[in-house]
Structures are given as structure tokens and as C-alpha cells.
Amino acid sequence: MNDFDEPAGFDEPDNFERPLPHDFGAEQSVLGSMLLSGAVIDSMVATLTSAAFYRPAHQVIFDAITGLYGRSSKIDPITVGDELASTGDLAKVGGSSYLHELVRAVPTVAHAEKHAEIIRKKAALRAVIEASNRAAARAYAQQDEADDILDDAMADLQGAATGSGQAELKLAVSDRWAGFLDELEAGKDPRAIDTPWADLNDVVELKPGQLVVVGAATGGGKSLFGMNLASHVAFKHKRPALVASMEMGGSELMARLVAAEAGVDLDRLIRRKLNDHDWAKVIKVNELMGTAENFILDDSSNLTLSKIRARLRWMASQGHPAAIVVADYLQLMGSEDGGGKNRAQEVAEISRGLKVMAMEFEIPIVALAQFNRGSVGRQPMATDFKDSSSIEQDSNVIMLLHRPLAEDGTDTGPRAGEVDVIVAKNRNGANGRIIPLIFQGHYARLANYQHG
Template sequence: MTENLRMPPQNLEAEQSVLGSLLIDKDAITKIADVLTPQEFYKDGHKIIYECMLELYGAKEPIDLLSLASKLEGKKQLENIGGRSYLANLTNAVPTAANVAHYAKIIRKKAILRKLITTAAEIHEMGYHEDDEVDKLLDEAESRLFRISEWFLKPEFSSIKSLLSEAFDRIDELHKEKGKLRGLRTHYRDLDRKLAGLQKSDLIILASRPSMGKTSFALDIARQVAIREKAGVGIFSLEMSKEQLVDRMLCAQAGVSLWKLRTGNLSDREIPGQESDFSRIGHAMGDLSEAALYIDDSPMSNVMEIRTKCRRLQAEHNLGLVVIDYLQLMEGRVGYSNPDNRVQVVSEISRGLKSIARELNIPVLALSQMSRQVEQRPRSIPKLADLRESGSLEQDADVVMFIYREEMYKKDTTRPHIADIMIQKHRNGPTGTISLFFDENTVSFRNLEQKIEELEY
């Protein structure tokens, strides 16, 4: 009983202080108009007063006792808020308007606490909807809580002076470490030179037609980042199982044929100067077991679920990179987009993935399908317009890369086993094409120089 009679979080004195500040200082409204809404006030009368003040401000009219009373009277709300005497008393609630922003923060904090209480009660009630799908209820519950978080974390302006100070420190650090990549090293030499590594907060789209090797390339990058850069990597595989991914990474790390592994035809005899397949696999297992690689092969995932799992990974395992294979298999959030409109769904997904990259300050590598129209052109060379189902992918992405292997279209090619990585969008750097060697046996990519050295040896 006592619990039910508890007063919701509120601070009427702070509300009166804000309203009084706005009445005694014509410039005070500019400090809070974009961060405080009428709905965040607890007392209904205060909501009405503040809403009228915002209307006066929007109409470029003065916010004073006379104008405000006239506005409220015109809306037949003057008596509801306590009359002219209450407005007059507000001016005595605070001696100066200097702390108006601080009072506004107090009001917002109390409003968020009330919203948490309301949302918790709604989620409590949802728990009794036994006929609904549990995953949908979880998604809706998480969505409601996340909306409170988004509401609370309103962005604020930063002065150019403070930003320049940060920029100088960053530039000075880069100057001291000439030649060192600013981003996360992939260990593909030419790719790292083009991108300066995978940059924090970047959304990177890797696209190709089927069987070009985009999953293999993404796994190679993830594997090398985890093993050689000691960074945590989260892989969300919506197409292939965990077992399939592990087999691929084992073979790529060991340099052993994937087909041999799948058919059990691994050699166990040592040849002078050459390890057996089993020995290589054993060493590869040792390397991979020490890597901070985490795989989720849930077949039906949406941005909210991936965001939640990424937050947990970052908190527990120093997350440095997220890989998603592939985004067209993701679902839109329940109630946020029409599931029958894939363009709308993919647009929501691309915005969500960019939001994850920015929030967690890590690169997100998302694989994407391409439309069939690329194969109707003479050389089938991909373009940005070939990104399937959404132009928003091109807009939201910081980097867009395509994989092109001429041998897939031209059997008598003079460039067998060569894969071109075409960087066709690079928001903060150069575009261009780099070439890698594609090993069909291990289903992995290597630097061309590395493969040439192996052949010569």
C-alpha cells in the first residue's frame, strides 16, 4: 500500500525556478528551448505555461508577464494555471536566471525517472501477454528502454576551440608516429595504405555477387584483427553456422584445403621440410583459441539485438570490430518498418548499423548483396548503384568496397586467382582498386607479394 502512494520523482521548485528565470531574462529561453520540452514538467500548470513561452519565443514575441498572461487568456488557460497572481509569484521564485540550464537538467532527470517507472510498469504488464511471441515482447521491451536512452542522450554543441584542441593532440600524435596506421590494421598491405586501417565509428560495406568470396574476406580480416592486433571481434553470421565459420578460419590460418578438412582427407604424415595437415591444424587451433573472436549465428537478428550484444561484448571483451554477414538477412524492428518493403527495412538497418559504429566507436564491417543487373553489363564490373535494395547503404556507409574476380566471368582470363578489391566510396580518403591473391583451396585471401614469395620458394 505504501509503495502505491509514493510520489513520482519531481522537483516543483526547479520547475518554478526555470519559469521564473524565463520571465526575468529575455535571453534565458535560448539556453533551454532545444533541450527541455513541456512534457518534461511534472505539474500540468507548468507544462501549459512553458508551452506558451515556447510559442511566444517561436513567434519572436517577448516573454514577460503581460504577453504570457494575454497568451494564456487567449487559450482560456489562465485560470487553470493559477491566474495572474501565480505568474507574478514565479518571478520571485528565483533571484537570477544564471542557473536556468542547471534547473532544466534537474527537471529532465526527474522526467526520465518518471518515464522509467512508467515504462517498467508497461513492460511488467507485457509479461502477462502469454499468447504473444516472446522474441517480439523482448524486442518491444528493449525498444522502449532504448527510446528513453535516446531521449536522455541529446547531443550538445561543442565549441570549435575545444574541437581544435582535440584535433591538435590527435595530429601531433599522428606526426610522432609517422607510418603508423590510424585505424585497425587488416594486414592486407595495400588495403591498409588506402584506408589507413579500419577507422573507428566507420560503417564499411563489403559487397559482391555470390561466390566472389565476401564471407571469406571478412573472416580473414576478422581473424587477423583478433590474432595479430589483439582486438575483440564480434561476428554475426546470419547465413552460415558457427561450425562452418570455424572450419573456414581454421583452414585459412593453417593453410590447409577446406575440402580436405570437410572430407576427412587430412594428411597425418610429416614430409621433410613440411608439416602434416593435422600438425598445421593443431597450430592453427592454438592461435585461434587465444584470439578474442566471438561468433553469433542466430539466423534472425535485428539492429536492436545486435546493438545489445555488441554493448555486452564491448563491456566484457574490449570489442574492436564487428562483422555482419550479411545485412539483407537482417530483420527490421517490430513496428518500425514495413517488412514487405525491403528498401525501407534495409534503410532502417543501415542507419542502425552506422549508429552502432558511432555509439561504440568501432568499425562495423557489413556484408551486402548486389543486384543481378551487374551481370548484364559487358565486363560485370560493380558500381555503387548495384547495392541491392537500398540507396541508403551508399549514403550511410563511410567506405564501400566491392570484390571482383575476373575469372568468374572469363574462363580464359590472364589474371587467374586475382581478386580486385574496388574501393568506390571512401568518405575521408582516396578511392581505387587493390589486388589480392585468392586461394581457392583454403578459401582465403592473401597479399600478392606473399603468394609470389611462396611460389618462388
């Protein structure tokens, strides 16, 4: 053992009288090999989960490596140390020096698979012990029938025998068939999230793992779209939602949220000049707002992919994993490495990182994006995004907001007060559809179009 076998901040698991089966050397070797080789990471992601590691610090390091690898190929003790520092876990796992110690513990990366197999076997033995302990505890409690305890214990032991800590992959058609039949019977994907706009729901579904990009020119309504969508998920469906805003502070976000939900004029809310009628409306949403503990508005400075990922992990640790993320807006997100690339390259990495994050957390991520200046005065296209064309390539769904203004740029034309949602890309449905909505900027919301 060395000085880093007991990293401060993480307690040992409850081992009763004897330590549970584990192999520190194998765990260190696997983690060190992952810090040295991307090929090893690919192999370990396919065969291990963090739960296979005995030491909690090693579980955290494994998650940090695989999470960072999902958005960057630059994996080494320094980049992983920076990732752990951003989540507040670096000191807990033993500091940067322990990451370097892991590298020095590697005899050769060629042995990583063998050492991973040792980790899996030890994890399986721990699972057998834990299953046996659960059965024994139920038997001592004498609250269940012996046959029931035995049946459950056999199921637990069978699960342990299949390999505790190994990534459970259900990729076969036979594995997917029952769930697919359930979707057909229900008439929709039960995991999909709808929007507040009925006509749009006929064309677009927001599914887990999707990157959905909503583009608009300045003042085109993308922030309204994002906030309205997030509040729909949080308030109507009672599911946790995260808005990561790089454009507005918390006070501005709250003003827009209250304007939309209470129907109070946004300008009066911003200037804090409410009349008695306004106050009556605000009071009506008091309970709604006061109990919205799972509706997170993150206005942290210089938001990056790692900061959003850390916020999602925090929400999950609180027992309320996010059902949707709205990032406002993509081109304002900070770069992870702090420079060295042009902005188009940075935005491309951010776009790809959001897509990977959506798949990692199995939720839709809605990224709001700004058009370039060339889109002014005409109907926008999917190629109009500022700074990077990769946004178009990475997205599952692209929706473009277009306000049909008068020739002088004012909202006084024949379609005054309207905004078109152009479905420019839709991998799971029709492209090219145009959905008109009502632009109610004074209430910070987009409303369903009332058909005559």
C-alpha cells in the first residue's frame, strides 16, 4: 500500500468484521491504463461500470475519465485532475498526485483486460455477499415467508453470478421487442417529451439522447421558446428541468418565468413597477413558484460542458435527475481548454459535447443558437448558425424561428404578432413543416395559434 490507499473524504464501505473482496492493485492498474490509452477506455466502457470498483475514490475517477472522454480525446492525469477539480472531487480522491501514482502503478497497458477481469470477479463476490446478507437480514426479521426470501435470494444470487459491475448491454432485438410493443400499444414513445404547442407536437417529439437546436436571430424568440418549454416540463409534467443560461441572470429569468405563468407585463416586472392587479396575478402563482424546487435556473458565470454535466450529476444525486436541459445559448458557452482554437472549432466541440451529454444522461438537450448576420431579412436556413456548421450535423432536430416582419423591420406587417417555427431537420419525422405561433413578448411567451 502507499500513502494514497486511503484518500481523504471517502469512507471505506461497511465491511462488517472482514473486508469485502477487492484488489487495489488491479483497480489502480486499470485506471492508470485508462489515463494512458484511449483504446483502453473504449474497452473498459464496454465491460465495466464504476460500481465494479471497490474503493469509492476509484469509482469517482472512473466516472470522471469516461465522462471527459465522451467529449474530448485529451485524457491524461492533468485533464482528468482539472475535471475532478471542477466538480469538487479532486481533493477527495487524493489530489493530482494520486492520478500520477495510478499511471506509475501500470505494469503495461496490455494487461488492462486481465486486470479488469479481476475487478469483475471481485465485484461479483461482493454481490454474492451482499445478496446473502440481505436474505439473512430478512430471515432474522421474520416478517416474510421463507419461500419468498429464498426466491428473492436466488434471483439476487443469479444476478451476481452474471457478473456484478459489468455494463449491462441489452442490444439484441429480443431485448428490445417487448418495449417496442408497449410503445406501439401506447401510440407514442413513453419516454418522449411534448412541447406546450399542440401543432408542433404533431411534427416533433423530444426523445432521450437527442440534441435539439432552436435557432433565431436576435430578438427572434429563442429564449422565450426555451423557457416556455422548460416550464412546461417542470410545471405541467412535474419533472425536473434545468435551464443553463449564459445570456441572462437569475433575476431576469425569474421575471420572464413569472410574466409567462402569471400573465403580468414583463416590462413592469423588470422595472418592479407592479400595480394591484399585477400583484393579484403574482399571488396566484405563489404556490407554483414556491414549490418548484426541481426547476433549476443555472446562471453561473462562464458555463461550460463540464459545469453543466456537474449540475446534472448534482440533480441526480439529490434524487431528481433532469428530464430536460435547455442551454441558452450555444455560442456563448465557454471553451473547456481556455483557448488555442478558433471560435468555429470551439463551437463544434461544444455542439458535439452536448450531443454526447444527451446520450450519456438519456435526456433531450435543447440548445438555443444564434443566426449569423446573413440571415437578416429572409426566411432562415439550417446553414445560418453563427460560428459553426457542425451544429447542423450534430443535431437530431433543428427548429428555426422566423418572425415575418414588415419591410421596415417593425412588427406591423400582415402577420404582426406571429412567429413561424420552421422544422428544418427532423430525424424522426417530417422536415420542412412550418408551425405558426403567437409571439407574446410582453408576457414572455409563445402561444398556440388560434385557428379560425
